[in-house]
């Protein structure tokens with residue numbers, strides 16, 4: 001009886017998803033205490049929730065580039081965005097493939113689909129191409145609005161508005177009070193993610209679209225040695241992003257998230273590798289897990305030690321901001 005090979009990516013994904021889940025629970029407790037009669041929280045606000053504020057982080061990036069001032073309101077959000085960008089420059093879109101909890105959720109939903117229907121369905125190519133461009137259009141909209149449409153001083157001013165200060169609280173309350181059209185859209189995305197592997201990441205996520213374009217400069221990429229390849233197509237079949245690995249010499253695609261599922265599937269040793277075109281070093285899935293998690297932890301540790309992680313918003317300010325979060329608009 002064949003036993004399934006251990007997949008380090010699954011371990012990393014599950015651990016990160018559990019960490020994010022615990023951050024979310026802590027954040028709910030933190031917010032709830034400020035909504036109670038004592039308006040005082042014994043819970044520390046988990047700064048990592050700022051990873052769910054990508055637009056605020058983009059505005060912070062604009063303000064930082066234009067004025068040199070690093071955001072003090074949601075600094076962890078900017079650190080997370082910068083770390084995801086740096087990981088993409090080095091290791092392809094590995095943030096999406098290894099760390100992003102939405103990517104993990106998407107993978108989990110696709111597995112439910114496989115369990116229910118015996119397979120995931122495929123959007124026909126004629127629809128796949130236009131649908132894939134959606135995420136780039138959404139990305140272009142945000143990039144042009146924030147990076148081109150806002151001046152540096154406007155971006156810096158936005159960061160200090162009450163609206164931005166409670167953007168994380170508003171996000172939480174949006175999901176807690178989800179109803180009507182919002183609930184319908186979320187339900188539709190979940191159903192489509194069960195039916196079609198990586199539906200959200202492949203068609204809709206502007207964050208992944210940005211990282212994918214940046215990842216095209218990465219020196220690390222999947223490389224196939226044609227001499228030893230037996231043309232079995234196991235790599236193409238294993239690729240969750242429908243990349244034709246078996247016929248490529250190197251995978252340049254912005255859709256490649258460095259998941260290394262193709263490398264794991266290849267039956268011929270050293271025929272398919274995740275290799276640097278500069279140094280020719282190749283990473284096994286285990287080495288990739290260490291490299292991606294290690295890079296992430298180093299950046300978070302540096303941010304924490306240098307005072308670029310915790311918000312400058314004080315408990316006294318939260319006492320006013322959180323109960324009034326719904327009243328702050330733009």
Ligand code: SF4
Pocket residue numbers: 222238239240241242243245251255256257258259260261262263
């Ligand atoms: S399976 Fe290979 S080609 Fe496909 S996304 Fe993962 S690393 Fe890239």
Ligand code: SF4
Pocket residue numbers: 224228229230231232233234235236245246265266267268271272
């Ligand atoms: S799985 Fe390996 S041997 Fe099979 S087609 Fe891909 S690179 Fe070639």
